Amino acid sequence: MKPPKLFTLLLILALFVSSCSTVLKSSKIDYLTSNYCQPTIQYDYSQLETPQHKIQKQDSILNANISKHDLLVSKAIGIETYLAEYLQIKKDTLKKLVLKQKITDRLMLTTIEINALASELDCNGERINKLADFVDDINNKRTKNLTVASVTLGALTTVATVLIKNNNASNIVGVSGGLLSAGLGALTISPKGKKINLRLQRNLLGNIWYNDNSNETYPNSIWTIINEKQFSNSGENDLQESIKNRWLQYNFNGKIDSETQKLFFDDGGIYSADDLHSRANMLNELQATIRSLEQDLKSLAVRLNSF
Incomplete structure (x- = not known):
């Protein structure tokens, strides 16, 4: 070659x-x-119910019953008002059951998220x-x-x-x-x-x-x-x-x-x-x-x- x-x-x-x-x-x-x-799909949170008000003595009730860490979690997932209302009710009433269900639903939703x-x-x-x-x-x-x-x-x-x-x-x-x-x-x-x-x-x-x-x-x-x-x-x-x-x-x-x-x-x-x-x-x-x-x-x- x-x-x-x-x-x-x-x-x-x-x-x-x-x-x-x-x-x-x-x-x-x-x-x-x-x-x-x-x-x-695009998630639509517009239908999600979120309390827009505070109940009387909300902060003091929450601080007396849960830690600062758990209070911050409650605020992040939007249940602090529900929780304060729940803690304020002394007897087992229908309203208390409704509030507990709302709290449980929001915890479940956050877990899913x-x-x-x-x-x-x-x-x-x-x-x-x-x-x-x-x-x-x-x-x-x-x-x-x-x-x-x-x-x-x-x-x-x-x-x-x-x-x-x-x-x-x-x-x-x-x-x-x-x-x-x-x-x-x-x-x-x-x-x-x-x-x-x-x-x-x-x-x-x-x-x-x-x-x-x-x-x-x-x-x-x-x-x-x-x-x-x-x-x-x-x-x-x-x-x-x-x-x-x-x-x-x-x-x-x-x-x-x-x-x-x-x-x-x-x-x-x-x-x-x-x-x-x-x-x-x-x-x-x-x-x-x-x-x-x-x-x-x-x-x-x-x-x-x-x-």
Whole structure:
């Protein structure tokens, strides 16, 4: 084989294994980038009955019967007036039974809200993690192909330099093949990797990052609790601040640029496999925090059951 033809063959081989579009496109990608975890309906809380008045001595009655923690939960889920009325009634009357049912219904609704939000976070965590695994598999196959191509290219270059009689041609093939082989080897060490175009219409992480629930993605009861410092173990930062600080330190090494912020907390963009894994972990961490709110409800429920 003549040197120019051999050089062309080596070049084509190198280009074949290292080319193609960086952003993946397929029906599998389309299915997973579509947010099938998003609720199919918009929740309507306008019909929810919420007391607009305080009864006489409401605060003193509640403070005398429940802890500050349970009082804050009562206010967050909108039962403090019902509870105060209930405690004020001394005898078992129909009104007392009605009030107890309203309190129970509101506790149940809040539990459903917690589970619904946690389920959406769980679904999204699994969806994004599946995408990350899909990209990882493709990148691993690409790295394997680059390794095989690099070894093959090195072997062909060695054989060619031995067989070619012309010293100049032999040197050209040897140097060219060596450079191409080294380039492929470098790609296996630090591969560019394939990526995913993921657009976000409903970004549950964004509400936490910007401390903004104006789009009412989170139920008001949950949003109120995660923005109250009394519900955190430290009492210094509320749950929203604590989650954001952990993300900043552990996912972004203490600083974040505007592009990364847009990628994770706004409308998305081009994600690498590592980015996808990070997003999945953040969704799962937020899910765990939301589920932990049931402990706060349990405290109140246990106290109410004692009345």
